[in-house]
Amino acid sequence: MSSEDIVRRLADGIGVCINGPNPFDIQVRNPAAYGRIVAHGSLGLGESYMDGWWDCDDLAELFHRISRHQVDRQLRPSAALVAEMLKARLLNLQSLRRARIVATEHYDQTIDAYRAMTDRWITLSCGYWKDAGTLDEAQEAKFSLIARKLRLSAGQRILDVGCGFGAFARFAAERFGCSVVGINVSVEQARAARELAGSLPVEVHVCDYRQTSTYWDGRPFDAAVSTGMFEHVGWRNYRAYMTTVAEVLAPGGLFLLHTVGSNTSSRMNDPWFDRYIFPNGLLPSIAQIGASIEGLFVMEDWHNFGIDYDKTLLAWNANFDRNWPGSRTDRFYRMWRYYLLAAAGMFRSREKQLWQIVLSKGGTRGGYASVR
Amino acid sequence: MSSEDIVRRLADGIGVCINGPNPFDIQVRNPAAYGRIVAHGSLGLGESYMDGWWDCDDLAELFHRISRHQVDRQLRPSAALVAEMLKARLLNLQSLRRARIVATEHYDQTIDAYRAMTDRWITLSCGYWKDAGTLDEAQEAKFSLIARKLRLSAGQRILDVGCGFGAFARFAAERFGCSVVGINVSVEQARAARELAGSLPVEVHVCDYRQTSTYWDGRPFDAAVSTGMFEHVGWRNYRAYMTTVAEVLAPGGLFLLHTVGSNTSSRMNDPWFDRYIFPNGLLPSIAQIGASIEGLFVMEDWHNFGIDYDKTLLAWNANFDRNWPGSRTDRFYRMWRYYLLAAAGMFRSREKQLWQIVLSKGGTRGGYASVR
Numbered sequence: 001m002s003s004e005d006i007v008r009r010l011a012d013g014i015g016v017c018i019n020g021p022n023p024f025d026i027q028v029r030n031p032a033a034y035g036r037i038v039a040h041g042s043l044g045l046g047e048s049y050m051d052g053w054w055d056c057d058d059l060a061e062l063f064h065r066i067s068r069h070q071v072d073r074q075l076r077p078s079a080a081l082v083a084e085m086l087k088a089r090l091l092n093l094q095s096l097r098r099a100r101i102v103a104t105e106h107y108d109q110t111i112d113a114y115r116a117m118t119d120r121w122i123t124l125s126c127g128y129w130k131d132a133g134t135l136d137e138a139q140e141a142k143f144s145l146i147a148r149k150l151r152l153s154a155g156q157r158i159l160d161v162g163c164g165f166g167a168f169a170r171f172a173a174e175r176f177g178c179s180v181v182g183i184n185v186s187v188e189q190a191r192a193a194r195e196l197a198g199s200l201p202v203e204v205h206v207c208d209y210r211q212t213s214t215y216w217d218g219r220p221f222d223a224a225v226s227t228g229m230f231e232h233v234g235w236r237n238y239r240a241y242m243t244t245v246a247e248v249l250a251p252g253g254l255f256l257l258h259t260v261g262s263n264t265s266s267r268m269n270d271p272w273f274d275r276y277i278f279p280n281g282l283l284p285s286i287a288q289i290g291a292s293i294e295g296l297f298v299m300e301d302w303h304n305f306g307i308d309y310d311k312t313l314l315a316w317n318a319n320f321d322r323n324w325p326g327s328r329t330d331r332f333y334r335m336w337r338y339y340l341l342a343a344a345g346m347f348r349s350r351e352k353q354l355w356q357i358v359l360s361k362g363g364t365r366g367g368y369a370s371v372r
Numbered sequence: 373m374s375s376e377d378i379v380r381r382l383a384d385g386i387g388v389c390i391n392g393p394n395p396f397d398i399q400v401r402n403p404a405a406y407g408r409i410v411a412h413g414s415l416g417l418g419e420s421y422m423d424g425w426w427d428c429d430d431l432a433e434l435f436h437r438i439s440r441h442q443v444d445r446q447l448r449p450s451a452a453l454v455a456e457m458l459k460a461r462l463l464n465l466q467s468l469r470r471a472r473i474v475a476t477e478h479y480d481q482t483i484d485a486y487r488a489m490t491d492r493w494i495t496l497s498c499g500y501w502k503d504a505g506t507l508d509e510a511q512e513a514k515f516s517l518i519a520r521k522l523r524l525s526a527g528q529r530i531l532d533v534g535c536g537f538g539a540f541a542r543f544a545a546e547r548f549g550c551s552v553v554g555i556n557v558s559v560e561q562a563r564a565a566r567e568l569a570g571s572l573p574v575e576v577h578v579c580d581y582r583q584t585s586t587y588w589d590g591r592p593f594d595a596a597v598s599t600g601m602f603e604h605v606g607w608r609n610y611r612a613y614m615t616t617v618a619e620v621l622a623p624g625g626l627f628l629l630h631t632v633g634s635n636t637s638s639r640m641n642d643p644w645f646d647r648y649i650f651p652n653g654l655l656p657s658i659a660q661i662g663a664s665i666e667g668l669f670v671m672e673d674w675h676n677f678g679i680d681y682d683k684t685l686l687a688w689n690a691n692f693d694r695n696w697p698g699s700r701t702d703r704f705y706r707m708w709r710y711y712l713l714a715a716a717g718m719f720r721s722r723e724k725q726l727w728q729i730v731l732s733k734g735g736t737r738g739g740y741a742s743v744r
Contacts, residue, residue, distance in 0.1 A: 068734075130741075264666045286671055290658030294636045298722050299658055302674030307739030350670050350735025362440075363722025367679025369502075372742050 003034035010074060014065040023058035024065065030054070041075045046272035046342070050335045059338065060314065063345025070351070072270075093280035094234030111188060113336050117320035121167035122192070125228030125258060126309040126354045130372070135315040138308070143171040146225055148371045149301070149358050150254050152176040156222035159183075159248060161209050162229025166193025166202065173200035183207055183215050209244050220250035230259035231281050235267050238284065238292035246296040249361045254368075255297065259284060260309070261353040277339045283352065297359035300368035306353035313344035375406035382446060386437040395430035396437065402426070413447045418644035418714070422706045431710065432686065435717025442723070444642075466606030466652055483560065485708050489692035493539035494564070497600030497630060498681040498726045502744070507687040510680070515543040518597055520743045521673070521730050522626050524548040528594035531555075531620060533581050534601025538565025538574065545572035550594075555579055555587050581616050592622035602631035603653050607639050610656065610664035618668040621733045626740075627669065631656060632681070633725040649711045655724065669731035672740035678725035685716035 001009075008018055017025045028034075030053035036044040048054060056062050066072070087093070114122060119139045127138025128145050146168065152158070154177030160169050163182030166189075172178040179201035184190045190204045197204070207214040224245050233241050245255050262283035268274070269281050293299065317340040326333050346352045358368065373381075380390055389397045400406075402425035408416040420426060428434050438444070487494060491511045499510025500517050518540065524530070526549030532541050535554030538561075544550040551573035556562045557580055565576045579586040596617050605613050617627050634655035640646070641653045665671065689712040698705050718724045730740065 263670060265663070285666065286662030287659050287666065288662075290660075290662045291637070294657065294659065298635060298676075298725070299674070300676055302671070303742060304670075304672055305739065350732075350737075353670070360722075365722075367677065370675060370742065370744050372744070 003038040004031065006038050007034045010071055014069045014071060016062060016065055024056065024061035026062065027055045028053070038075065041271070042072050043271040043275065046276065046335075046338055049338050050276075050331050052329065052334065059341035060310070060344040060348065063342040064348040065345075066349075067346045067351040068349035092234065092236045093282075094232060094237050110336075113320065113324070113332075116323035117316040117340070121170075121196070122165040123167050124164055126260075126305070127312045127315075128305065129308045129311050130305075135312070135319070138312065138315075139167070140171075143168050145371065146227070146256055146258065146356070147172060147176055149356065150223045150225060150256050152178055152223065154178070157181070157219065159215075159221040159224040159245075161224060161226035161245065162232070163189075163193050163204060164228065165189055166196040166204065168225065168227060169193060169202045169204070170196050170200060173197065173202050179203075181205070181215055181221070183209060209241060212244060212248060216248050221248055221253065222250055223253055224249055224255040225258070226256070227258040228260075230257060231278065231283060233284075234280065234282050235284070235288060238288060242292045242296050246361055251362050252364055253361050254300070254364070255359045255361070257289075257355070257357045257359065259355055259357075261285065261289075261304075261306075261355045263351060263353070273339070273343075276335055289357065293359060297361060298363040299357065300360050300364060301356075301358040301370045303356040303358075303370070303372070304353050305356070306347050306350065309347040309352070309354045310344045313340050313347070316340050317344070375410040376403065378410050379406045382443055386441045386443060388434060388437055396428065396433035398434065399427045400425070410447065413643070414444050415643040415647065418648065418707075418710055421710050422648075422703050424701060424706065431713035432682070432716040432720065435714040436720040437717075439718045439721035439723040464606065464608045466604060466609050466654075482708075485692065485696070485704075488695035489688040489712070493542075493568070494537040495539050496536055498632075498677070499684045499687075500677065501680045501683050502677075507684070507691070510684065510687075511539070512543075515540050517743065518599070518628055518630065518728070519544060519548055521728065522595045522597060522628050524550055524595065526550070529553070529591065531587075531593040531596040531617075533596060533598035533617065534604075535561075535565055535576060536600065537561055538568040538576065540597065540599060541565060541574045541576070542568050542572060545569065545574050551575075553577070553587055553593070555581060581613060584616060584620060588620050593620055593625065594622055595625055596621055596627040597630070598628070599630040600632075602629060603650065603655060605656075606652065606654050607656070607660060610660060614664045614668050618733055623734050624736055625733050626672070626736070627731045627733070629661075629727070629729045629731065631727055631729075633657065633661075633676075633678075633727045635723060635725070645711070645715075648707055661729065665731060669733060670735040671729065672732050672736060673728075673730040673742045675728040675730075675742070675744070676725050677728070678719050678722065681719040681724070681726045682716045685712050685719070688712050689716070 011018055011026060019025070019027055033048040033053040036048045114124060118124065119136045121139060123139040127135060128142040129138045130141065132138035132141045152172055156178045158172055158178045158180045160180055160182040163169050163184050166182060169180040169182045172180050182193055182202060182204040184193065184204060184206060185208055187206055190206045193204045205215040249255060260283050262285050265285040265287050267282070269278060274281065317337060320336060320340065324333060360368065383390055383398060391397070391399055405420040405425035408420045486496060490496060491508045493511060495511040498514070499507060500514040501510045502513065504510035504513045524544055528550045530544055530550045530552045532552055532554040535541050535556050538554060541552040541554045544552050554565055554574060554576040556565065556576060556578060559578055562576045562578045577587040621627060632655050634657050637657040637659050639654070641650060646653065689709060692708060692712065696705060732740065
């Protein structure tokens with residue numbers, strides 16, 4: 001069977017037509033795309049899109065179908081993919097040294113794209129759309145949700161693990177009277193977070209979560225939060241990560257983990273996302289998180305609002321498309337659009353989740369009432 | 373060091389005094405209790421209580437302290453316990469044949485005690501006390517919570533795995549116009565459930581969840597529920613259990629799993645509870661449940677209200693104490709009181725949890741909004 005036949009048959013199985021009339025149909029511009037997709041799977045699909053070999057008006061809906069039917073599992077893994085899988089098992093892809101490289105590649109070089117697409121606070125994580133109409137509102141609703149889940153109150157000391165551009169640190173300090181210690185491996189983000197905080201009681205340290213002596217003076221934090229950072233931790237380090245947070249947290253203290261999650265346990269990322277968007281990232285499973293917290297935390301509440309990431313990513317794509325100054329045919333633009341819309345489709349298909357997990361060190365006295 | 377010294381030191385470590393003045397202090401009636409506790413740990417503690425060798429006015433608070441400080445881990449496991457652990461690893465303690473024996477021993481022979489302690493519907497699982505003032509209200513609130521989480525509506529066909537005395541089946545049929553298929557390994561419970569349902573569209577089958585041909589006609593169920601039954605399934609069967617429920621459920625259908633949970637993964641029960649109350653029971657962990665659902669279900673919502681089991685067990689104990697006709701010194705009365713109050717303390721300490729987990733087969737379209 002030719003590569004074209006294979007691709008046509010796979011597309012047919014998910015109701016997608018090659019060069020068909022629907023917005024989610026694939027328009028092939030260069031027939032070499034077929035061979036590249038069959039040979040390299042997810043990587044070949046993404047790279048041939050970046051190169052303009054095929055187009056699709058509604059990429060999110062196309063990926064909804066691809067992801068829902070797990071089409072990637074129907075292609076045999078290439079030798080290159082097998083090598084990647086071995087590497088993910090054998091190496092610590094998120095060692096101290098590698099973690100910094102990732103931050104530089106992922107965040108610093110693509111900062112303009114992030115600024116073009118996000119809300120006013122450059123928030124690089126899923127918004128909470130329950131009562132929100134705009135991206136700004138959804139991000140502020142998310143900060144408020146986290147603050148209420150953590151039961152923040154004036155005078156508390158909060159740790160923000162991987163504080164991004166500092167939006168939540170500022171929010172907690174300004175609205176709740178907390179003092180916040182943020183840590184971040186990106187120099188650029190740390191600088192932005194300090195600027196955003198102004199004279200509010202927010203400290204930002206450029207360091208890894210494992211370097212507790214850099215950011216922790218020995219006084220237990222009242223609460224901790226980590227938003228959109230656990231995806232960079234890697235399965236080998238989940239236990240060290242949880243042990244570190246438990247160590248610096250007060251007994252009974254709450255830790256909110258906000259992370260994208262996967263329905264299944266894996267040790268490696270999608271190959272295209274790994275190469276172009278989130279180097280050495282890994283989406284955790286319930287089983288992996290469950291194992292990593294045993295004996296350290298009580299799981300108080302597990303909230304799944306993955307469907308809100310579909311909305312967030314569509315809003316990001318609309319902003320990016322409106323604000324990006326470059327050509328619509330250049331490779332970076334196509335890569336970014338592919339990232340945002342493929343990811344939106346994955347959340348729409350329910351293959352990927354967005355979890356906010358409230359953990360308490362040793363259990364809260366008297367239990368914990370869920371907040372939504 | 374003598375056994376008495378060891379027990380006194382352990383008690384001291386959790387603020388409990390031997391023959392002290394506090395209601396949670398231990399009053400030793402027979403000094404042979406020390407040796408039995410040191411030699412047999414949890415089993416020796418419980419059996420010596422049953423035999424009247426020691427007393428305690430506030431057993432729940434005593435067990436809150438024992439459980440919070442994990443005192444049992446400070447005693448070396450006896451040879452007998454090691455043998456039990458091996459058995460739990462090597463055998464399927466919850467095979468089809470054994471599962472029936474458990475039902476007979478656990479439920480049929482102690483039915484009078486259950487009737488004496490529970491609400492009007494003989495509900496043998498944790499109530500939901502958020503807005504409830506009495507046990508009856510807490511159990512009805514729990515049924516309502518499950519129905520709303522499952523989004524029940526008229527005409528739906530619901531599977532109730534381990535339907536107990538049929539309280540929820542009746543509730544779903546009467547209040548929501550659903551038809552319900554209940555399965556149960558206990559003949560006695562199945563009969564009671566049929567009687568309770570009267571002419572409502574409720575079928576009850578005496579069979580194991582694995583015997584799908586007995587209770588399933590091939591039409592997918594719209595929703596499924598399992599309340600207080602997963603604790604009898606056993607780690608070897610978690611995957612088979614989830615596979616079975618997924619098989620009989622409609623795509624996108626919701627499954628609510630209501631179970632006691634443990635903070636840590638284990639393959640065996642507490643030895644005293646195993647021998648006297650829940651033979652071959654096992655409390656699942658997050659990691660175990662997470663692994664068992666991979667590729668079958670999307671986890672939509674994970675609600676922890678373990679603290680409500682403290683209240684439920686205290687209410688059960690008050691009812692039992694009021695209604696039980698036997699002597700307060702007989703071994704069965706003391707065993708039952710010990711079960712209810714030791715368990716209450718374990719939930720109060722946050723070592724044990726009560727989880728309601730909403731799972732959907734392949735994910736709900738458009739996401740799932742948590743209900744509380």
